[in-house]
Amino acid sequence: MHALVIDDSRAMRRIVGGILEDLGYEITQAGDGQEALDKLEAGFVPDLACIDWNMPVMDGLSFVNAVRDNPQWRDVTLMMVTTESEHGQIVRALAAGAHEYLIKPFTPDALRDKLSLLGLVPVEVP
Template sequence: MRALVIDDSRTMRRIIAGTLQPLGFETLEAADGREALDILEAGTEVDLACIDWNMPVMNGLDFVTAVRENRTWRGVTLMMITTESEHSQIVRALAAGAHEYVIKPFTPDAIRDKLQLLGLVGLEESA
């Protein structure tokens, strides 16, 4: 399984990647939504995208919208991981096509639990 971690903070990308790798994910990183789209447009297949909301160039909501407009990427699971905690923001992200929403700060268990809900991580990885 391959995950694309999209966040303008290099530290946060490393934290998220470090949470995903023990769960069996190979990780790629992008500093903004445009860079992430470039990776997908190059033909790189990913199973999961973990997306920050607030980024320069292209924000997370615009990235989610762009991915959902392209039939080729329908199989990509989209999970927002962001500090945006207002209910209206969560609703907007889910309405745009995000599958799950995690509010920063988060624990590795919170990420694993969401991935289990999405069927991307089995129960054996939680032991």
């Protein structure tokens, strides 16, 4: 399975990407929503996208809207991974088409649990 990790923080991309790699994912990174969108438009369609909200150039919510506007990308599972924890923001993201929402800070187990709920844990990790 292939995951696209979208975050303007290199540290967060390493952390999220590392957890996903441990679960058997191949990882591609993007530093903002536009860079991620460019990858999709170039033909790369991941199984999962983990998306920060607050990023320069294009924020995570705009990316979710752009992905959901294109039927070719309807199979991409979208999970927000963000510091935005207000109820209203969570509702906005889910209404826009995000499947799951993980609030920073999180533990590796919390990310794994979210993926498990989505049926997206490719390998059993003890």
